[in-house]
Amino acid sequence: MDQSLIDYCASQPGMLVVPIEVLSDTGLDAHAASAYRDRGWLTEIECERIDAMIAAYCKRAGQLGQASRQWFHSRVQHLCLVTNGVRTRPYFQPFHASSWLLYRDDIDEATSSLELSIFLLFQAERQYLQQQVGASLLTNLPYLLILNDDQCSDFIEGCRRSTRPDAAGYRALADAMPWIRELHHESFRPPVASRSDHRRLANGLIVTAGQQARLDGLHREWMASIEAVVAAHRASPTAPTPLAGRSLLDWLETESPHLVLTGEQGEVIWSGPGSAREALTGMVPQCSPEAEASILADLEVIDRKSRAFLESLTAPDTLARPADWMTEGGLSYIHGETLRIAYPLTGDPDRLRHASPPYERLMLAARTVHEWGHQAAESGWVRVDPQRLDERRSHEEALVSLLDGIVDGLPSAMRPALVAALGRPKSPADTPGRMLLRGLLLRIDDYKANLLARHYLRDEEMDTYVRNNVGSRLLDYAPEHALTHLMRAVYEYQYLELSSIRDPRAWFMDSTWFEALFIAPRIVDEADFDRLAGRIGRICACYSIDADRIALPDRER
Helix, strand or coil, X not given: CCHHHHHHHCCCCCEEEECHHHEECCEECHHHHHHHHHCCCCCHHHHHHHHHHHHHHHHHHHHHHHHCCCCCCCCCCEEEXXXXXXXXXXXXXXXXXXXXXXXXXXXXXXXXXXXHHHHHHHHHHHHHHHCCCCCHHXXXXXXXXXXXXXXXXXXXXXXHHCCCCCHHHHHHHHHHHHHHCCCEECCCECCCCCCCCCEECCCCEEECHHHHHHHHHHHHHHHHHHHXXXXXXXXXXXXXXXXXXXXXXXXXXXXXXXXXXXXXXXCEEECCCCCCCHHHHHHHHHCCHHHHHHHHHHHHHHHHHHHXXXXXXXXXXXXXXXXXXXXXXXXXXXXXXXXXXXXXXXXXXXXXXXXXXXXXXHHHXXXXXXXXXXXXXXXXXXXXXXXXXXXXXXXXXXXXXXXXXXXXXXXXXXXXXXXXXXXXXXXXXXXXXXXXXXXXXXXXXXXXXXXXHCCCCCHHHHHXXXXXXXXXXXXXXXXHHHHHHHHHHHHHHHHHHHCCCCCHHHHHHHHCCHHHHHHCCCCCCHHHHHHHHHHHHHHHHCEEECXXXXXXXXXXX
């Protein structure tokens, strides 16, 4: 674990990260554990807890994923430990689609237990898959039926000792465990005989009307604990002062940053000195001191990155207008009318109350330059060198051949549905491989933008972008779209080569469910993955930045 990664993992107030690359299905890498202990970030007992809980989680998740489609296979994610309670945004993903968000107290024996910490990993994964917190508990309840008596007792004790902000919900769960353990499940605890009053739930539980009423009561207590956490988080900032917003307005007027601020409907509420709209001047007095400082820091990042990009252009006036397909939304975006980066002041309901959550400002820097990178690509300044056009076409044809071979080798039971999901061919020569190549080339602009962006970003900023954009895409694709899903996964794997992540292949295989989604069902094997990744990588390597148009800056580290 090198020094830059160590620094990255403890760089954000209120959070300590144990990243994917130092975790495996047996827990925490020994060298990483030593680094965390030496710096006083984790105790030896906490490192042992991480080992035990992740090893047990991976084993049980693997078994459950094999047993039922209602359960997910095991994978490793960033373990993100909140250290300042309700002040950090609850139930969010610091790294999209690849974060276990727990509290530091969840790995402390005095305030948790091994079995509770294992369950919390299942909860974090379920909350991502369902994209909601409220339903996760009831969906995961069948898991509690597979515990033996000692594991169940340890789980109950952990719930009772918990000091998590939502501990009330887990105490309610502990109180309910005696009757939960009596519930039937279609696979884990099937009833000896079916009864007329039995009802099967979506999670596989089989309940009577009385048991359903108890489940409804538990769900209400669970929701009340979640709502209390959200309310406590919202109440945690310092109250606005009589001078709230004044520093922000003064900075905008004196520094004239290269950006625009937008309001609720995307309307511009500031675009330069003297342009402040009533919507802005009426809004900023609501800022808490920490939110105002955070917004200022965000705007400084946007201004600095924008100026660095624009100053590197030899002819900035010839920069293309935003393409029609570019959307105006997200952390920051190109504002089509002003051709400046827009910062939505009201896009996040916490914006005026809280400091930005951990790692978001690093992502904001990356997003800002990524947007400018799209403009450079749209202008034709990130392109295939004319001398390499034949080489690129050769790689594309080789990729088509490789893909057609993969499709031909699909199991016969799945091949018709997967091919049909690609759509109707445009001509007899339009093979599945050629259709998949077209889909790849529609996404290549993102790679071009990232290729440029990395020259304007520090490692921690580029890595944050990659950690947010290389992850599971399970929620984006139905099973019949597995071939399109495959292509996107292997294409986005290329982003890892732009980062400082040391072992991209291991990182990718450990954290994205690639094996479960594509290798286990025999869509591809590992050799196919390597060939696909290598060929797509060669296509990406044909792109370069036009030095006559862009004088790249010395890269910050």
